[in-house]
Each structure stands twice: as C-alpha cells, then as structure tokens.
Amino acid sequence: MNYNNELNLLKTITKQIYEDAILTVKHTSFKGEQDIVTSTDLYIERHLIEKIKLAFPNDFIHSEEYHNKTVLKDRTWLIDPIDGTSNYAAHLGLYVVQIALYDKGDIVLSYIYAPSFNKTYYAIKGEGAYLNDKKYHVSDKQDPSNFMISMVGLSHKSSDITYFKKIIDLSIDHKFKTRMLGSIGLELALTSEGIFNLFYTNVTNLWDLCPGILLVKEAGYILLNEKNEPYQLQDKNLFVCKDQKSVDIIKNYILLSVISG
Numbered sequence: 001m002n003y004n005n006e007l008n009l010l011k012t013i014t015k016q017i018y019e020d021a022i023l024t025v026k027h028t029s030f031k032g033e034q035d036i037v038t039s040t041d042l043y044i045e046r047h048l049i050e051k052i053k054l055a056f057p058n059d060f061i062h063s064e065e066y067h068n069k070t071v072l073k074d075r076t077w078l079i080d081p082i083d084g085t086s087n088y089a090a091h092l093g094l095y096v097v098q099i100a101l102y103d104k105g106d107i108v109l110s111y112i113y114a115p116s117f118n119k120t121y122y123a124i125k126g127e128g129a130y131l132n133d134k135k136y137h138v139s140d141k142q143d144p145s146n147f148m149i150s151m152v153g154l155s156h157k158s159s160d161i162t163y164f165k166k167i168i169d170l171s172i173d174h175k176f177k178t179r180m181l182g183s184i185g186l187e188l189a190l191t192s193e194g195i196f197n198l199f200y201t202n203v204t205n206l207w208d209l210c211p212g213i214l215l216v217k218e219a220g221y222i223l224l225n226e227k228n229e230p231y232q233l234q235d236k237n238l239f240v241c242k243d244q245k246s247v248d249i250i251k252n253y254i255l256l257s258v259i260s261g
Contacts, residue, residue: 003109003124006101009055010111010122017047018097018115036085041065044081044097052077062102064207072206076102080207084183093117096185100210107233110211112189121189123218129192138220138242141194148177150187151200160202163226163237166254167200174253188212191240192219198250199240206233216240222247228255 020043027039045065052059056075061067063079070076077099082088084095093116101109112121123129129136149171154164171178179196181187184203191199192215199216203209210233217223222241223231228251231238239254241247 003101003103006056006109007111007122007124009051010099010109011120013048013051014097014099014111014113015115015120017044017051018113020047036089037065038082038085038089040088041081041085045079048079048081048099049077062206064205068205068207072102074103078102078207078210080185080211083185083208084181087182092182094181094186095183096189098185098207098211100207100214102210107210107214110214112185112211112215114186114189119189121192121215123215125214125218127218129215129219131193136193136219138192138194146177147174148179148196149198149200150179150181150191150196152180152182152184152187153201153203154180163200163202163254167198170249170253184208185212188216188240191242192216192221194219194242196240197242197246199238201238202236203238204234204236209233209238213238224250226255 021040024039024043042065045063049061049063049066060070060073060076061079062070062072062076065081080098082095083098087094097113099111100107106125108125110123119131121129121131149167151164151167154161168178170176184201187199189212190196213223224239224241225231225235226237239250241250
C-alpha cells in the first residue's frame with residue numbers, strides 16, 4: 001500500500017506545529033516521579049492529532065499524553081510530541097518530535113523531526129530510510145576505528161539494569177565509546193545514520209519505539225531481543241546492531257554472559 005499521502009501530511013504539519021508551540025509560554029509539570037510534561041508536549045500532540053484526524057477521520061491514535069491507554073488496531077497513529085522532554089525542559093537540544101503509523105499488523109511509516117539538528121528522518125516500510133529527503137543506508141558510513149554504543153532507559157523506573165551494567169563493563173574492557181542522550185527517538189535516528197554500532201534499550205512504550213524502529217530497519221540494521229532472536233514489538237529488550245561484528249559482540253559478551261552468569 002502507498003503511504004505517500006500520509007507522509008506528505010507529516011511533512012506539511014510537523015515542523016510548523018512545533019514552531020508554533022515553542023512560541024507559546026512554556027509551563028512544566030510532573031505527571032509522575034521525575035516524569036516531566038510541558039505545555040509544549042500537550043500543544044504539539046493536540047494539534048498533530050487534530051490535523052491527522054481531519055485528514056484520516058477513521059484512524060486511531062496511540063500517544064504519550066492524551067491516548068496512552070489505547071491499543072494498536074487497524075490504522076493507528078503513534079505520537080510522541082517531544083521525545084526527550086527532560087532535555088527540552090532543561091534547554092538541552094537533544095529531543096525530537098516523532099510519529100509512526102501502524103497498519104496491517106506492522107509499522108509502515110515513521111517520521112522523526114530533530115529541530116536542534118535541522119534534520120528530518122522518515123521511512124516507509126520497504127522503501128528505505130531518508131534524511132532531509134535523501135535516501136541513506138547503514139553501509140554508507142563505515143568507521144571500524146570508532147566503535148560507539150548508545151543506550152537509553154536507565155532510570156528510577158528500571159527494575160532490571162542487568163544489560164546496562166554489562167554494556168558499561170563491555171565498553172570499559174574493550175575501550176568502546178558509550179553515550180546516553182536521553183531521547184530514544186534521537187538515538188535511534190542517529191543510529192540509523194551509522195553513528196552508533198550498537199544501541200540498547202529496555203523501554204517498551206510504543207510511542208517511544210515505533211518511529212525509530214522502522215527507521216533503523218529500513219536503514220539496514222539488525223534488531224534482536226535478549227534471546228538473540230529477531231526483535232518483536234513488546235519484547236522487553238531491544239538491541240540494534242550495525243553489522244555482524246556488532247551481533248557477535250552482543251551474543252558473546254552480553255547475552256551469553258547473562259545466561260551463564
């Protein structure tokens with residue numbers, strides 16, 4: 001199925017809604033311990049939903065702020081108005097606006113806008129990944145001398161930090177570079193460009209994951225779970241690997257050590 005109409009809508013509305021939102025007075029509050037929500041989040045999500053429903057009135061919504069109890073069915077739009085809200089509230093530009101479309105049992109469209117980087121990423125299932133309208137693939141960027149790992153999800157809510165500890169130990173032992181940027185959407189987008197050789201998260205919220213998941217898939221990355229099997233939505237752990245070397249590192253130094261240890 002062709003999703004160009006949906007993509008063109010996002011190209012038309014997303015940046016403008018974001019720019020309108022940041023002109024308003026920003027208010028910050030907490031929706032849980034250390035969980036920040038700003039008036040900007042609410043403005044962006046509300047207006048994205050309004051425009052999407054106007055164009056596709058029969059579609060469903062699953063979003064972080066207003067529709068976080070819904071389930072994926074038929075055509076469902078997944079919206080994270082600001083992924084990396086804590087960064088945004090602290091005036092740190094590591095955040096994105098991200099949207100995905102779920103249809104026919106899979107993620108079929110993703111769109112990630114990173115304002116501070118002036119980058120727009122998008123992908124349609126089976127058609128590749130695009131950055132600022134230029135198609136790209138992980139094979140475009142090869143730099144074996146600079147092995148980098150990104151991970152996100154380590155917080156007060158993390159009941160199991162086994163893999164975070166293993167990755168930190170791995171990085172120290174093998175002199176790998178490790179980054180935690182605080183925005184899963186941004187980290188997956190940068191990963192898709194080939195910047196990170198490995199990415200790990202234990203985040204399971206679909207509005208956090210779905211846009212970036214399709215992007216890294218279409219860019220040619222390998223997605224695994226903690227069983228060293230192809231990652232599926234709702235798996236508890238996601239490992240994103242740039243190449244077979246990265247897969248072997250995950251298997252031999254992270255997964256097997258947890259199983260045996």
